[in-house]
Amino acid sequence: MKFEAVTIKDIAKALGLSTSTVSRALRDSYEISPETKKLVLEYAEKINYHPNPIALSLKERRSRSIGVIVCEIANSYFSQVINGIESIANTNGYNVIISQSHESSVKELVNLQYLTSRSVDGLIISVSTETTDFNFFRELHDRGMPIVFFDRIVDEIQTHKVIADNFKGAYDATTHLINSGYKRIATLCNTVFLSIGKERLAGYKAALKDHGMEPDDALIRYCQHGGMVAAEMDQAMNELFSLTNPPDAIFAAADKLTTGSLRALCARGMSVPEDIGLIGFSNSELTELLNPSLSVVRQPAFEMGEEATSLLLELIESKRPVTDFQTRVLSTEMLLRSSTRLQKRSPKTSLS
Amino acid sequence: MKFEAVTIKDIAKALGLSTSTVSRALRDSYEISPETKKLVLEYAEKINYHPNPIALSLKERRSRSIGVIVCEIANSYFSQVINGIESIANTNGYNVIISQSHESSVKELVNLQYLTSRSVDGLIISVSTETTDFNFFRELHDRGMPIVFFDRIVDEIQTHKVIADNFKGAYDATTHLINSGYKRIATLCNTVFLSIGKERLAGYKAALKDHGMEPDDALIRYCQHGGMVAAEMDQAMNELFSLTNPPDAIFAAADKLTTGSLRALCARGMSVPEDIGLIGFSNSELTELLNPSLSVVRQPAFEMGEEATSLLLELIESKRPVTDFQTRVLSTEMLLRSSTRLQKRSPKTSLS
DNA sequence: TTGTATGCGTTATCAG
DNA sequence: CTGATAACGCATACAA
Secondary structure (H helix, E strand, O other), rough: OOOOOOOOOHHHHOOOOHHHHHHHHHHOOOOOOEEEEEEEHHHHHOOOOOOOOOHHHHHHHOOEEEEEEEOOOOOOHHHHHHHHHHHHHOOOOOOEEEEOOOOHHHHHHHHHHHHHHEEEEEEEEEEOOOOOOOOOHHHHHHOOOOEEEOOOOOOOOOOEEEOOHHHHHHHHHHHHHHHHHOOOEEEEEOOOOOOHHHEEEEHHHHHHHHOOOOOOOOHEEOOOOOOOOHHHHHHHHHHHHHOOOOEEEEEEEEEEHHHHHHHHHHOOOOOOOOEEEEEOOOOOHHHHHHHHOOOEOOOHHHHHHEEEEEEEHHHHOOOOOOOEEEEEEEEEEEEEOOHHHHHHOOOOOOOO | OOOHHHHEEEEEEOOOOOOOHHHHHOOOOOOHHHHHHHHHHHHHHHHHOOOHHHHHHHHHHHOOEEEEEOOOOHHHHHHHHHHHHHHHHOOOOOOOEEEEOOOHHHHHHHHHHHHHHOOOOEEEOOOOOOOOOHHHHHHHHHHHOEEEEEEEOOOOOOOOEEEEOOHHHHHHHHHHHHHOOOOOOEEEEEHHHHHHHHHHHHHHHHHHOOOOOOHHHEEEEEEOOOOOOOOHHHHHHHHHOOOOOOOOOOEOOHHHHHHHHHHHHOOOOOOOOOOEEEEEEEOOOHHHHHHHOOOEEEOOHHHHHHHHHHHHHHHHHOOOOOOOOOEEEOOEEEEOOHHHHHHHOEEEEOOO
């Protein structure tokens, strides 16, 4: 016994009408008499008729679904973005198909091929950190597939993009540490091969300079695995605290680096902010839950998802080719928690 | 310029063959000559042909996609389950469509209707806590839609189910606290309207009894919002610690209750395990990262996803109706961290 | 071994 | 106002 749905044919047969009449009645066409319409609509309601989206897709050559590719849905930032995407997509009658690259460019390509074999109308993508070859994206884009990049964008491809104001977020976070009296501020950042890495590092440096501090390369640690590998973070911390002039605060430039720092500091028996200042990018509720005194830079993840989807739907539904591609930059938000504890800290003299 | 894919027609025209010949060649039919096959396959490869899954779905009356409904993908447990689902589904050529109920039974119903309007071949579901009316599930099931429930299962519907061994997980966790010397062990648990709540509470009680302790209702706190609402947890903690005979340890019976307990304890200035013993269900990496000394009960989330998917594919692909529905129970796992700190704790005399 | 015709569910076009 | 027919891309029973 297979799951069988009701079709237009069933209605037509039951009512002694043709399928075209039923179809038109259901779509409320002007050329159908009110009586017939009423008859059809009532019967359709009664037997719980729903048009078959697959047949519609075949006919209309569009699936009314959009594909999303992110590295991990288990990452709070991305799950929040996805919620934003869903919200816009669903109100516009679109279905969302989520797939994960798990930071593997091979898996990314496989997903991409699956999604694009004519089954999605457009794509929203945050590329994997591993990806260096953007040819497939480019080819797809050149062949007319609407694509919107967000977060980890591909500079070389001309299409809509949505990012957070990474420079300002990093600048503000660093400034907050400076204003709280910290004198030697280190940063943990991702590879600068990604634009998000570049921008955040630039914001950190600019904040230091604007407050009369010279960036010190010894205080800048690049974490290749972006906080996913514990040993790497432990080593970075070891190096920082082995310096003759160690840092008194840390700016973590990404979600996983913030939680990774917390873990590594905890493993060294250090508390925040008693032993060291810490601020970082984070969209995880848990950093808030478990560390009520930790201030973070939050990305407007939900809004970024909404924005990306609006732009994508514009691309999908525009009749003529779009040429004026936009890059939307959304503001980050500083969540200052128990800020008095940081702010009452007096300028340190012992270290400077 | 719209995104246009290559079709069988294009190949047929280019090679001067009929569409059926091309179709058969592509499917490696025995009735096509090796030369023709080679010709077709090479050309198809060259122009990057991929069959249109929508047309296939219409023809075969199956979409080769399965629907998943969970409350939140932002929950580690569920994202791990989804990874397990994807892994099995993809290797079997199935696509996974994820949708979230956000613990709303209305949203759950909407998603269900969307997914089932002939676009998925089967469903994997963990019901929302809010859901009390299972009629739509039942109707769907009766009409032949393959469904597998996991985690939050619906007892009333006869189909495959996958759950963790909640009783044993709770029993082991409580026993671990007892063996570590704790004498008054409280529990925070979800509503017992869900089977997972019932089973975990029963495991907790059984462990106490088996070790000569009588369950004390004053030490059992039901959290209706399952840890999602901070105030509720704070109140539960207040009540527990206002008792004349307060607990010296807590068993948190769900993911969100574990992280919620940590937050609430932290807010009271209490540390684990220095001030109070704590163990709980948790699949979040962050509980590990931020609290290296916290032992947890981990559900085999990935494996549960795999198991559910295997069962679903069996249902989908079986020719005749299935009658012997199974309930697979997977073992939970205790992750004992820095266990020496708990185990060296001597039996308490001050409180007993 | 290959080609022709049909149908999956729907809508658009053309007749009536 | 309503009905017949073709088409979307593909697979297959049937014909050659």
